[in-house]
Amino acid sequence: QFHTIKYEDLKWDESLGQGSFTRIFKGEKTDYRDGEKHTTEVLLKELDPDHKNCWESFFEAASFMSQISHKHLLHVYGVSVHGDKNIMVQEFVKHGALDLYLKREKSLSVSWKLNVAKQLACVLNFLEEQSIIHGNICAKNLLLVREEDPSQGISPFIKLSDPGINVAMLGKDVIMHRIPWIAPESLAAPDNLTHECDKWSFGATVWEIFNNGNPPLQGWSLEEVKLKEKFYENKQQLPPSQWTELADLIGQCMSYDLAFRPSCRSIIRQLNSLVTSGNNVSLNHVGKVF
Numbered sequence: 001q002f003h004t005i006k007y008e009d010l011k012w013d014e015s016l017g018q019g020s021f022t023r024i025f026k027g028e029k030t031d032y033r034d035g036e037k038h039t040t041e042v043l044l045k046e047l048d049p050d051h052k053n054c055w056e057s058f059f060e061a062a063s064f065m066s067q068i069s070h071k072h073l074l075h076v077y078g079v080s081v082h083g084d085k086n087i088m089v090q091e092f093v094k095h096g097a098l099d100l101y102l103k104r105e106k107s108l109s110v111s112w113k114l115n116v117a118k119q120l121a122c123v124l125n126f127l128e129e130q131s132i133i134h135g136n137i138c139a140k141n142l143l144l145v146r147e148e149d150p151s152q153g154i155s156p157f158i159k160l161s162d163p164g165i166n167v168a169m170l171g172k173d174v175i176m177h178r179i180p181w182i183a184p185e186s187l188a189a190p191d192n193l194t195h196e197c198d199k200w201s202f203g204a205t206v207w208e209i210f211n212n213g214n215p216p217l218q219g220w221s222l223e224e225v226k227l228k229e230k231f232y233e234n235k236q237q238l239p240p241s242q243w244t245e246l247a248d249l250i251g252q253c254m255s256y257d258l259a260f261r262p263s264c265r266s267i268i269r270q271l272n273s274l275v276t277s278g279n280n281v282s283l284n285h286v287g288k289v290f
């Protein structure tokens with residue numbers, strides 16, 4: 001179900017930070033094809049040794065990514081195991097995770113944000129057609145392959161990263177920290193995710209993109225976990241955008257009643273109409289809709 005890569009064919013370069021259970025490094029992999037030596041730039045994602053009990057779920061995520069291919073899905077070359085090291089070898093994506101990029105780039109236009117939201121909706125539609133559930137859609141798991149270059153008419157290009165450790169494997173506290181990206185119904189039953197869960201997360205991610213990477217519900221006081229729990233108990237919504245059509249779409253995706261969440265086709269249709277109305281609205285130059 002996935003390609004295994006020999007540890008000695010990998011080379012570690014600089015560390016690029018760490019996720020919740022993983023550390024990421026820039027690196028290189030060498031393979032020998034038709035008698036020639038090829039070196040490829042890769043991203044090495046190491047599972048923390050103290051979470052090695054999650055290795056199956058870690059590799060499940062790798063095989064999930066290897067089984068299907070789509071232009072907006074991250075390519076995973078394979079996995080490597082060496083002693084207690086479990087490594088996922090991914091294509092290196094030039095500009096890294098979108099949550100950090102959004103925080104850094106303060107003046108992204110509305111059309112930039114809509115363009116990225118549309119790409120995410122497309123890959124979500126593809127996954128739904130393949131009856132595949134991602135389970136961890138958020139800006140941290142979106143990777144920026146190409147920045148926009150308005151002078152050349154070049155638009156941004158993103159890829160969806162692997163879902164990481166399956167949410168059912170995680171402790172209650174980690175699941176709580178995924179509020180409000182995780183669908184309310186998944187809190188109670190993290191082991192039966194549905195396509196509707198991905199739509200809820202899509203809504204929270206679009207909210208994040210239009211809020212310049214400020215994660216929703218963060219910065220609350222210390223007992224934020226309790227407040228987050230209340231957020232679902234009281235069926236609260238994220239602060240609505242002033243752009244009502246955008247707020248409507250986010251609200252539909254983040255409806256507590258699964259049946260009210262729109263189909264992917266409807267999401268794409270609504271995003272397309274936002275593109276047209278967005279072009280007319282004077283918001284474009286400021287990129288501010290909250």
Ligand SMILES: N#Cc1ccc(Nc2nc(N)cc(-n3ccc(CO)n3)n2)cc1
Nearest residue numbers: 016043090091092093094095096097161
């Ligand atoms: N400075 C900087 C910088 C950092 C990373 C990349 N590249 C990259 N390539 C991937 N395939 C995956 C990731 N990830 C980053 C977070 C996660 C969590 O999942 N993945 N980053 C490029 C520049």
